[in-house]
Amino acid sequence: MEQSSQANFxxxxxxxxxxxxxxxxxxxxxxxxxxxxxxxxxxDLAMDGLARLKPHFFTSFPSxxxxxxGILSAWVGTTLVMTVTALTAVPMGxxxxxxxxxxxxxxxxxxxIEINIANxxxxxxxxxxxxxxGLFVYQFGFGQSILSAGLTLALLILPIxxxxxxxxxxxxxxxxxxxAYALGATKWQTTSDxxxxxxxxxxxxxxxxxxxxxxxxxxxxxTIGALTFIAFLPDAPIKAEFPFISFEWLWSPFSxxxxxxxNWVSRPQHEFHLNAAATGLVLMVMxxxxxxxxxxxxxxxxxxxxx
Amino acid sequence: MSVNQTDAGYLAAQNQVSSRAHGGTGRKLRERxxxxxxxxxALSSVAITLGIVxxxxxxxxxxxxxxxxIDFLTDTQWTVLFENPHYGIxxxxxxxxxxxxxxxxxxxxLGTTIAIYxxxxxxxxxxxxxxxxxxxxxxxxxxVFGYFALLxxxxxxxxxxxxxxGFNMLSAGxxxxxxxxxxxxxxxxxxxxxxxxxxxxxSYAMGATRLQTSLRVLVPAAFSGIxxxxxxxxxxxxxxxxxxxxxxxxxPNLTLNPLEGAATITxxxxxxxxxxxxxxxxxxxxxxxxxxxxxxxxxxxxIGGYLLRKRFREIY
Numbered sequence: 108m109e110q111s112s113q114a115n116f117x118x119x120x121x122x123x124x125x126x127x128x129x130x131x132x133x134x135x136x137x138x139x140x141x142x143x144x145x146x147x148x149x150x151d152l153a154m155d156g157l158a159r160l161k162p163h164f165f166t167s168f169p170s171x172x173x174x175x176x177g178i179l180s181a182w183v184g185t186t187l188v189m190t191v192t193a194l195t196a197v198p199m200g201x202x203x204x205x206x207x208x209x210x211x212x213x214x215x216x217x218x219x220i221e222i223n224i225a226n227x228x229x230x231x232x233x234x235x236x237x238x239x240x241g242l243f244v245y246q247f248g249f250g251q252s253i254l255s256a257g258l259t260l261a262l263l264i265l266p267i268x269x270x271x272x273x274x275x276x277x278x279x280x281x282x283x284x285x286x287a288y289a290l291g292a293t294k295w296q297t298t299s300d301x302x303x304x305x306x307x308x309x310x311x312x313x314x315x316x317x318x319x320x321x322x323x324x325x326x327x328x329x330t331i332g333a334l335t336f337i338a339f340l341p342d343a344p345i346k347a348e349f350p351f352i353s354f355e356w357l358w359s360p361f362s363x364x365x366x367x368x369x370n371w372v373s374r375p376q377h378e379f380h381l382n383a384a385a386t387g388l389v390l391m392v393m394x395x396x397x398x399x400x401x402x403x404x405x406x407x408x409x410x411x412x413x414x
Numbered sequence: 415m416s417v418n419q420t421d422a423g424y425l426a427a428q429n430q431v432s433s434r435a436h437g438g439t440g441r442k443l444r445e446r447x448x449x450x451x452x453x454x455x456a457l458s459s460v461a462i463t464l465g466i467v468x469x470x471x472x473x474x475x476x477x478x479x480x481x482x483x484i485d486f487l488t489d490t491q492w493t494v495l496f497e498n499p500h501y502g503i504x505x506x507x508x509x510x511x512x513x514x515x516x517x518x519x520x521x522x523x524l525g526t527t528i529a530i531y532x533x534x535x536x537x538x539x540x541x542x543x544x545x546x547x548x549x550x551x552x553x554x555x556x557x558v559f560g561y562f563a564l565l566x567x568x569x570x571x572x573x574x575x576x577x578x579x580g581f582n583m584l585s586a587g588x589x590x591x592x593x594x595x596x597x598x599x600x601x602x603x604x605x606x607x608x609x610x611x612x613x614x615x616x617s618y619a620m621g622a623t624r625l626q627t628s629l630r631v632l633v634p635a636a637f638s639g640i641x642x643x644x645x646x647x648x649x650x651x652x653x654x655x656x657x658x659x660x661x662x663x664x665x666p667n668l669t670l671n672p673l674e675g676a677a678t679i680t681x682x683x684x685x686x687x688x689x690x691x692x693x694x695x696x697x698x699x700x701x702x703x704x705x706x707x708x709x710x711x712x713x714x715x716x717i718g719g720y721l722l723r724k725r726f727r728e729i730y
Contacts, residue, residue, distance in 0.1 A: 120621075127623035134531025137524045141548050144592050148558065151566045202455035210449050211456070224459050229646060229712065231653020233680050234466060236687075237705040241469035245693055262462050269459065293441060295448045316553070323555025326655035326680065330687045330701075365557040365656075372561050372660055380565060387558045398553050402546050 156384030191257020200268025236330030271313020308408025516587025525598025581663030605639020
C-alpha cells in the first residue's frame with residue numbers, strides 16, 4: 108500500500124516534469140512561428156521583387172506597362188508627407204509630454220488628457236482617416252493634399268511620441284532638477300537645459316519608431332483621397348529665383364509608397380505583383396533599418412547613462 | 415528673493431543676475447507663456463478625440479436622415495453603390511467579426527504561450543534577443559502583410575483546401591492573427607512579470623513545476639493585465655484594413671463561413687474612398703456611419719474588457 112502510493116507519486120512528479128519540458132519546447136516553437144513568418148515574408152518579397160529593383164525603378168513614374176513602371180512619384184510623396192508629419196508631430200508630442208511630466212498639476216483636466224491619450228492608442232487608423240476627411244479635406248479646405256496627409260499621420264503618431272517622451276523624462280532623476288533649481292534656474296531653464304538633453308535618447312527612440320509606423324500607414328491616406336496613379340511630381344520646394352523657397356507643394360495631390368504597392372497588388376496581372384513586391388521590399392528595408400536604429404539608440408543610451 | 419545682506423559685492427552680483435533675466439516680471443511672463451504653449455500641445459490630444467467624435471456623429475446624423483436606423487441594423491444587404499441601394503450593415507459586421515475571430519484564435523494561444531515562455535522559461539539573453547525580433551512583426555507595414563496574405567498564404571491554403579476561393583476570410587484572419595501576436599504577448603508578459611516574486615516562490619516551495627506555477631498561479635493573478643492585452647489585440651484586429659481589403663475581397667457577404675470572401679467595415683471604407691464620390695452624397699456619408707459602427711464595436715469590447723478586469727482584479 109505504502110509502496111504503491113509512493114510509485115504513484117513519483118509517476119505524477121515525472122509526468123508534471125515532462126509536461127513542463129514539453130511546454131518549454133512549445134513556447135520556443137510559438138516564438139519561432141512569429142519569426143518564421145517574418146522570414147517567409149522577407150524571402151517571398153525578395154524572390155519576387157529583387158529583380159525589379161534597378162535604378163530606373165526609382166526614377167520612373169507608374170505606367171500601364173509593368174516593366175517600365177517605377178515608384179518615383181511614390182517615394183517623393185512619402186518624403187514630403189513624412190516631412191510635414193515629422194515637423195508637426197515631433198514638436199507637439201514632445202511639448203505635450205513635457206507638459207504632462209513637468210508642469211501638469213494633479214487635477215481632473217490632467218486626468219482627462221491622460222486617459223484620452225491612452226484611449227487614442229486603441230483607435231483604428233482608418234478612423235483617423237475619416238476624421239481627416241471630414242475636417243482637413245472639407246471643413247478646413249486643405250483638399251486632398253500633401254498637407255492633409257501629413258497632418259493626418261501626425262495626429263496618428265502623436266500619442267506614440269507623447270508616451271515615449273513621458274517615459275524618457277520620467278527616467279531623469281529628481282536630483283538633477285533640484286540641482287538646477289538650487290542654482291536659481293527657472294522651470295523652463297531646468298527643462299530645456301537639463302531634463303530634455305538627458306532624455307533625448309529615449310525621445311529619439313520613440314520618434315523613430317513613430318515615424319516608421321507612419322511610413323507604412325496606408326488606410327487613412329486612402330480615406331482622405333490619395334491618388335493611386337500619379338505621373339507628375341509636386342512643385343519643387345526650392346526655386347532658382349527669389350524667394351527661393353516655395354510651399355506650393357503642400358497643396359499638391361500625392362501618392363505614397365504603401366498606396367502604390369496596394370494598387371499594384373490589387374491588379375490581376377502577375378507582372379504588377381512583381382512591382383508590388385519590389386515596393387514592399389523597399390518599405391521593409393526602410394522599416395527594419397529605422398527599427399534597428401531605434402533599438403540601437405535605446406541600447407546605447409541605456410548603457411551610457413549612469414546616474 | 416529677499417536681500418538682507420549688507421555685502422555690497424553680493425548686492426551687485428544679485429542686480430546683475432536679475433537684470434540678465436530681464437527682471438522678475440519679464441522672466442515670470444516668459445515662463446507663463448511657455449507653460450501655456452506646452453499646455454495647448456497637451457490639450458491637442460483631447461481635440462483629436464473631439465474631432466473624431468464630432469465628424470463621425472455629424473456625418474452619420476446626415477446619413478440617418480436618409481436611411482432609417484432599423485433598416486441599417488436589420489437589412490441583410492449592403493449595396494450602397496447599386497441602382498437600388500440597401501443599407502444593412504450586418505454583412506459588413508459579420509465579415510469584421512469572422513476575420514477578427516480567426517485572428518484571435520491564432521493570436522491568443524500563441525501570444526499567451528510566448529508571454530509565459532519569455533517571462534518564466536527564457537533566460538535574460540534569449541529574451542533580450544527574441545523580444546525585439548518579435549516586436550518587428552507589429553512594425554511591418556500592413557499593406558505588406560496584405561500582399562503576404564493574398565499571394566503567399568492563400569496559395570498555401572489552396573494547396574490544402576483545393577476549393578478555397580482567391581479571396582477568403584481565413585487567410586486574412588490568420589495573417590492578422592500573426593500580426594497582432596506582439597501586442598498580445600508584450601502586454602501579457604509585462605503583466606505576468608509584474609506578479610510579486612513571493613507568490614511565485616510560494617508556488618515553487620509547494621513543489622509545483624514552472625508550468626503549474628504559470629498556469630495555476632501567475633496567469634490567474636495577472637488576469638487583469640492579460641485581459642487588457644486581449645482587448646487591445648481585438649481592437650487592432652477589428653480596425654485592420656489593408657490585409658482584409660486585399661485578401662478577403664470587397665464583396666459584402668452575410669456569412670459566418672471563413673472559407674468565403676467577405677468585405678469588412680474597414681474594407682468597405684477603403685473601397686468607397688478609392689472611387690471618386692461626390693462630397694455630401696449618401697454613399698459618402700455611409701463610410702462615416704460604417705466608421706461609427708466600427709468605433710461602437712471597439713467600444714463595446716473595451717467596456718466588456720473593463721468589466722471583466724474589474725470582476726477578476728487581484729490586488730496585492
